[in-house]
Amino acid sequence: MKSARYWEAALLLLARLPATAGRAIAWTFAHILFIICGSSRRRVMAEIQSHFPELSWQSRARMTVGYVNHILVSVFELVKMSKEPALNHEAVVIENPERLSEVGADATGTVVLTAHFGNPTVLCSWSAIFGRPVAYLVRPERLNLHPLRRAVRAIFQRLAESLGWLRIESSARGGIAAVRHLRRGNVLIVLSDLTWGSGIQTVKFFGSNYPVSRSAVRFAALASCAILPLIVWRERANHHRLIVLPRIRVPESAGRPDDSSIMQEFTSQLEAEIRKRPEQWAWIHESSSRSYQGLVHG
DSSP states (O other), rough: OOOHHHHHHHHHTTEEESSHHHHHHHHHHHHHHHOHHHHHHHHHHHHHHHHHHHHHHHHHHHHHHHHHHHHHHHHHHHHHHOOSSOOGGGGEEEGGGGGGGTTTTTTTOOOEEOOSSGGGGGGGGGGGGGGGGGGEEEOOOOTTTTTTHHHHHHHHHHHHTTTTTTTEOOOHHHHHHHHHHHHOOOOOEETTTTTTOOOEEEEEEEEEEEEEEEEHHHHHEEEEEEEEEEEEEEEEETTEEEEEOOOOOOOOSSSOOOOOHHHHHHHHHHHHHHHGGGGGGGGOHHHHHHHHHTTTOO
16 A cells, blocks of 8 residues: 555656656656566567557557557546646547537436547546536456556546546445436446456457446446447547547346447447557456457356
């Protein structure tokens, strides 16, 4: 716990630097980490090769450095937001903004579905666009979490709390709280690639089986509300693009909803965006790293 606090203090200190200095530090450290972190480097490059087998070693190496730089810049942006969480309309371009007006329009809640592509934490800066109270689904706390990741998570949680966001842990009790939150006409944010336990659905992603969370569809069906898929990616430092996809109405059913087709549709749209900006995808996220080894739990 102490080391996590030291990391957190160091990150908050970095947040005081000018944005240009932060980007320079991120780019420098990305190259250093590429050299010294051999195991992680090989893992990322293997994942990239499984997606883009036509790329040369040099191209995969450049993409790996770009990916590490993206992670570092995302952390820098998060820490900056924790100091200045106000919405900056000049820093975001919204595609299909009229679809946001559908949130809460029919007095029902909305499940916002996104993924670890781009920097989804910047949604904190844009929470006013939803016009409704927001909750987010998180994985139960792990004791073996790396101190740096624990520090980043703590910074995000404090930022979310300052905005009035409700943190809901993914569990049986949390599921009840999530459905109640939605039935009040509120917003619940779910990341499709956060998978654990048995609540997953297998879809096709880059031609292979890939596990995604079925929570979005389950909650929408139980609360009789719609899913609003969003994809957010960075155009340049501190400037992002938010793609608002068509709202999906989940039919009420006595049995399981057709979560396979719904999640496959979103994953296919996500894949199309990843192919344009592959360095912004979470290549060694625990969900993505296991999918290509066939470790998919049904």
